[in-house]
Amino acid sequence: MIDSRLHVLRVVATRGTVTAAARDLSYTPSAVSHQLRGLARDLGVTLLEPDGRGVRLTAAARILLERSDELYARWEEIHAEVAEADPEASGAVRLCGFSTAAAALLPSVAARVRLVHPQSTARIIEADPAECFDLLLAEQADLAVVIAVPGLPSTTDPRFEQESVLDDPLDLLVPADHPLAARSSVLLREAADESWILDRPGSTFHQLTQTACATAGFSPFVAHEAAEWETGAALVDAGLGVSLVPRLARLPGGYRITRVPLRGDPTPARHIRSSIRRGSRRQPLIATALTALGEAARRTTAGGPAAPSYG
Amino acid sequence: MIDSRLHVLRVVATRGTVTAAARDLSYTPSAVSHQLRGLARDLGVTLLEPDGRGVRLTAAARILLERSDELYARWEEIHAEVAEADPEASGAVRLCGFSTAAAALLPSVAARVRLVHPQSTARIIEADPAECFDLLLAEQADLAVVIAVPGLPSTTDPRFEQESVLDDPLDLLVPADHPLAARSSVLLREAADESWILDRPGSTFHQLTQTACATAGFSPFVAHEAAEWETGAALVDAGLGVSLVPRLARLPGGYRITRVPLRGDPTPARHIRSSIRRGSRRQPLIATALTALGEAARRTTAGGPAAPSYG
DNA sequence: GAGATCGTGCAATCATCTTGCATGATCGAT
DNA sequence: ATCGATCATGCAAGATGATTGCACGATCTC
Numbered sequence: 001m002i003d004s005r006l007h008v009l010r011v012v013a014t015r016g017t018v019t020a021a022a023r024d025l026s027y028t029p030s031a032v033s034h035q036l037r038g039l040a041r042d043l044g045v046t047l048l049e050p051d052g053r054g055v056r057l058t059a060a061a062r063i064l065l066e067r068s069d070e071l072y073a074r075w076e077e078i079h080a081e082v083a084e085a086d087p088e089a090s091g092a093v094r095l096c097g098f099s100t101a102a103a104a105l106l107p108s109v110a111a112r113v114r115l116v117h118p119q120s121t122a123r124i125i126e127a128d129p130a131e132c133f134d135l136l137l138a139e140q141a142d143l144a145v146v147i148a149v150p151g152l153p154s155t156t157d158p159r160f161e162q163e164s165v166l167d168d169p170l171d172l173l174v175p176a177d178h179p180l181a182a183r184s185s186v187l188l189r190e191a192a193d194e195s196w197i198l199d200r201p202g203s204t205f206h207q208l209t210q211t212a213c214a215t216a217g218f219s220p221f222v223a224h225e226a227a228e229w230e231t232g233a234a235l236v237d238a239g240l241g242v243s244l245v246p247r248l249a250r251l252p253g254g255y256r257i258t259r260v261p262l263r264g265d266p267t268p269a270r271h272i273r274s275s276i277r278r279g280s281r282r283q284p285l286i287a288t289a290l291t292a293l294g295e296a297a298r299r300t301t302a303g304g305p306a307a308p309s310y311g
Numbered sequence: 312m313i314d315s316r317l318h319v320l321r322v323v324a325t326r327g328t329v330t331a332a333a334r335d336l337s338y339t340p341s342a343v344s345h346q347l348r349g350l351a352r353d354l355g356v357t358l359l360e361p362d363g364r365g366v367r368l369t370a371a372a373r374i375l376l377e378r379s380d381e382l383y384a385r386w387e388e389i390h391a392e393v394a395e396a397d398p399e400a401s402g403a404v405r406l407c408g409f410s411t412a413a414a415a416l417l418p419s420v421a422a423r424v425r426l427v428h429p430q431s432t433a434r435i436i437e438a439d440p441a442e443c444f445d446l447l448l449a450e451q452a453d454l455a456v457v458i459a460v461p462g463l464p465s466t467t468d469p470r471f472e473q474e475s476v477l478d479d480p481l482d483l484l485v486p487a488d489h490p491l492a493a494r495s496s497v498l499l500r501e502a503a504d505e506s507w508i509l510d511r512p513g514s515t516f517h518q519l520t521q522t523a524c525a526t527a528g529f530s531p532f533v534a535h536e537a538a539e540w541e542t543g544a545a546l547v548d549a550g551l552g553v554s555l556v557p558r559l560a561r562l563p564g565g566y567r568i569t570r571v572p573l574r575g576d577p578t579p580a581r582h583i584r585s586s587i588r589r590g591s592r593r594q595p596l597i598a599t600a601l602t603a604l605g606e607a608a609r610r611t612t613a614g615g616p617a618a619p620s621y622g
Numbered sequence: 623g624a625g626a627t628c629g630t631g632c633a634a635t636c637a638t639c640t641t642g643c644a645t646g647a648t649c650g651a652t
Numbered sequence: 653a654t655c656g657a658t659c660a661t662g663c664a665a666g667a668t669g670a671t672t673g674c675a676c677g678a679t680c681t682c
Contacts, residue, residue, distance in 0.1 A: 001314045001353070018629060031671050033630055038670095042312070044402020044431070044596075045393055053628040053679040060397040067389040074385060078378040082356055086371040091355020120355075285355075329660060342640050344661055364648040364659040 002075055005039040006068050007138060008032055009047065009057075013065055017054045024134070069158045069278075076279030083283050090119035093285040096135050097145035098204060100168075101272065102126040104248045105145060105296045112292035113285060120285055129204055136160065136277055143289050148271035149204055160275045166248075166297040168270040170212060171259035173236050173243040173251075181258040188216035188262050195223035195241035197232050209244050212268045233257055246270050248300060272297075313386055316350040317379050318449060319343055320358065320368075324376055328365045335445070380469045380589075387590030394594050401430035404596040407446050408456035409515060411479075412583065413437040415559040416456060416607045423603035424596060431596055440515055447471065447588055454600050459582035460515055472589050477559075477608040479581040481523060482570040484547050484554040484562075492569040499527035499573050506534035506552035508543050520555050523579040544568055557581050559611060583608075 012021040012032065022029040040047040047061040057065075083089045093113055095106045102124055110122035125141055132144035133153055145165065146152065155162045172191055174181050180190065192213075198220065199206040206225075213220045223241045226232040230252050232243045237255040245251065245259065246269075262268045274293055280286050323332040323343065333340040351358040358372040368376075394400045404424055406417045413435055421433035436452055443455035444464055456476065457463065466473045483502055485492050491501065503524075509531065510517040517536075524531045534552045537543040541563050543554045548566040556562065556570065557580075573579045585604055591597050 001317075003312045006312075017627090019627080028672055029629065030631085030673080034670075037630090043390065043393060045397035045400045048629095050629075050678085055629070058397065060393045060400075063396045064389065064393045067392060071382070071385055071389060074382055078375065078382065079354065081378060082354060082371045082375045085374045086356035086369065089356045089371075328658090330658080339641055340660065341642080341662085345639080348661085359660095361647085361660075366660070 001079075002068070002071060003039070005035045006064070008035050009039065009061060010065055010068075010137070012036065012048075012055070013057055013061070025138075072159065072277065073279035076277050077282070080280060080282035080284075080286075083285070088119060089117075089284060091285060092121040092123060093143065093289055094123045094125060094135075094141045095143050095145070095289060096125040096127045096132045096141040098129055098132075098147060099126055100246060100248045101145040103250070104300065105165075105293060108296045108299075109143075109289050109292040112295075113288050116288045117285060122285075122289075133160070133275065136275060139277075142276065142280065142283075142286055143293070144275040145293065146273055146275060147204055147208065148273055149207055153275075155273075159278055161278050161281055162273050162275040164271065165274045165293060166272040166300065167267075168246045168248045168272055168300075170244045170246055170262050170268040170270065172262055173233065173245045174258055174260060175236055175239050176256040176258050178242070178258070180260055183260055185261045185263040187264055188212060188268055189218060191242055192216070192218035192220075194221075196220035197224045197226055197235045197241040197243040198222050199232075200225050200227050203227070205246075208270060212244065215268070216264070244268075312390075313379070313382060314350070316346045317375070319346050320350065320372060321376055321379075321448070323347065323359075323366070324368055324372070336449075383470065383588065384590035387588050388593070391591060391593035391595075391597075394596070399430055400428075400595060402596060403432040403434060404454065404600055405434045405436060405446075405452045406454050406456070406600060407436040407438045407443045407452040409440060409443075409458060410437055411557060411559045412456040414561070415611065416476075416604060419607045419610075420454075420600050420603040423606075424599050427599045428596060433596075433600070444471070444586065447586060450588075453587065453591065453594075453597055454604070455586040456604065457584055457586060458515055458519065459584055460518055464586075466584075470589055471586050472592055473584050473586040475582065476585045476604060477583040477611065478578075479557045479559045479583055479611075481555045481557055481573050481579040481581065483573055484544065484556050485569055485571060486547055486550050487567040487569050489553070489569070491571055494571055496572045496574040498575055499523060499579055500529060502553055503527070503529035503531075505532075507531035508535045508537055508546045508552045508554040509533050510543075511536050511538050514538070516557075519581060523555065526579070527575070555579075 008021065008025060011024050012018055015021045015024060018032050019029045022032045025032065036047055043064070045060040046058050047064070048055040049058055050056075083091070095109060097106055106124045110124055113120060113122045125135065127135060129146035129149055129152055132141065132146050135141035136144055137159065153160055172180065172186055172188070180186050196209075198209050209220070224235050226235055226243075229245060229249050232245070233251050233255045235241060236243050236257050251257070251259075274290060276286055276290070281290070319332065319336060322335050323329055326332045326335060329343050330340045333343045336343065347358055354375075356371045357369050358375070359366040360369055361367075394402070406420060408417055417435045421435055424431060424433045436446065438446060438452075440457035440460060440463055443452065443457050446452035447455055448470065464471055483491065483497055483499070491497050507520075509520050520531070535546050537546055537554075540556060540560050543556070544562050544566045546552060547554050547568050562568070562570075585601060587597055587601070592601070
């Protein structure tokens with residue numbers, strides 16, 4: 001609704017070069033260059049200046065981006081008001097989230113939306129947290145469920161409205177015959193000397209595990225890398241190490257493994273947040289999805305955001 | 312910058328039918344229908360409902376239009392801020408106005424803009440007052456100089472910012488040997504029994520003359536209709552009647568005619584207003600043009616808006 | 623100084639929108 | 653009630669604008 005070239009400019013601003021932005025947007029650098037040239041012409045100002053072999057945003061371009069955040073938010077509010085005024089508004093809501101959320105939370109949200117708004121459709125997109133925010137901005141998704149990890153937009157970012165959904169506690173995954181398997185709960189540092197099975201470096205959960213271990217005062221010895229929970233479970237079953245799994249992650253049966261809840265202060269957990277484009281809260285489909293997300297979170301065995309608790 | 316389909320919807324709203332809106336926009340009805348269909352699809356709401364053989368806007372569509380006024384104004388403000396941030400902003404400013412303004416006021420405004428902003432261009436478009444507002448909304452003009460006549464958007468219309476520029480007093484045009492020609496000023500009603508030469512019915516100035524005569528307490532006997540000042544002057548010269556001309560209108564020489572200033576309370580005059588899209592006041596080019604317009608008004612022999620005066 | 627990376631311009635290609643016409647529906651007048 | 657006029661919309665063909673692929677000049681790194 002608002003000129004998409006503003007979004008192109010925004011991506012150029014965050015990525016720093018036209019070429020990188022083009023990659024992100026699935027365009028060619030030539031197309032990006034052309035679009036921004038046209039935008040600058042329409043506005044009558046210079047937006048980009050050559051800077052070495054890259055480009056630099058002018059002051060005018062930075063002001064444009066800063067102010068346009070508010071414009072986008074205002075548009076979302078208008079969209080919400082308009083949708084509220086139409087009793088039989090149809091449309092689609094697109095939910096995105098990291099894998100566990102996509103599996104554990106979003107299906108029931110989608111089902112709820114379909115139930116409340118029969119005219120509508122709900123799509124689920126599995127994506128990394130950072131990618132989720134890009135999807136929101138590109139209007140390719142309307143609601144994101146992400147884990148709080150460093151590098152994400154802050155909760156006060158004017159482009160988004162974010163709120164806590166759930167604290168997903170972490171369990172220690174050990175072989176069934178492991179000394180810690182009989183315990184009802186353990187401190188993370190009790191596993192400091194174990195061999196560890198982590199996700200692939202660079203992944204969200206790898207980072208999360210490292211952070212949790214660092215908080216517990218040690219640095220894990222990484223024996224193996226497993227991208228999927230299933231692989232990790234198999235490796236633990238084989239006695240090759242221990243691992244952390246979030247409570248929400250459902251593990252396949254058939255392995256001789258045990259989940260032992262972690263305790264500590266605070267309890268090691270993934271902080272799961274919802275995020276929407278600022279101003280879109282009142283859109284009927286999104287409002288329903290947010291409510292359903294909260295209910296889905298409350299139904300899980302994991303604790304809620306305010307009072308994380310377990311057994 | 313903001314989706315042009317909103318403007319299409321707005322024209323449909325004011326004109327009442329898709330076909331009429333298409334005429335105004337120089338589109339085919341099919342194109343208008345398509346655009347609004349796409350807009351409704353993107354928003355997920357119904358915008359138009361069949362109503363007889365025409366269409367009716369839904370409540371959602373009316374809310375959309377109402378709110379979008381503010382969005383447009385906000386965008387103009389952002390545009391202004393961005394342009395201010397660029398010291399060498401280029402661009403074009405397009406000035407529109409009725410014929411006399413186009414001839415008497417706008418050239419010096421355009422010259423001033425070119426002088427202050429050498430990088431920029433200024434275009435002048437001659438258009439009727441009602442048309443001027445359409446040009447503003449369609450972003451085909453940035454500053455309009457119009458006469459206050461019934462049917463124009465009110466001065467509080469959220470889409471525009473309007474202010475008085477000039478009160479252009481009306482003169483009575485009589486043959487040089489007419490009894491009133493020797494007077495330094497006359498009351499309009501002193502010419503009540505004359506034969507009158509008016510502009511074509513439906514034109515702005517025809518309406519203005521009729522209104523002035525009605526205010527003076529008579530209804531003029533219309534002997535002839537002349538669309539151009541030149542034609543009117545020739546008819547007066549030929550002794551076929553009298554006429555009203557605004558002070559700003561320059562008459563060609565060579566006719567044996569006399570302009571006699573009108574007096575009265577209030578002095579019969581055309582109220583000339585400037586109008587811009589709300590929020591665009593601070594755009595450098597527009598700000599310069601507004602200032603230059605005020606100066607040009609002050610330089611005229613006609614009176615200013617606050618203290619209309621003559622001789 | 624060589625190689626790599628970057629931004630931009632130009633012609634060819636592709637997608638999207640617009641047009642023209644046909645259809646179904648409604649309103650007004652005879 | 654019937655005919656003609658007006659209106660909105662769908663579909664295929666055509667036009668307009670955007671994107672691509674490639675080339676060039678400039679810049680940075682080793």
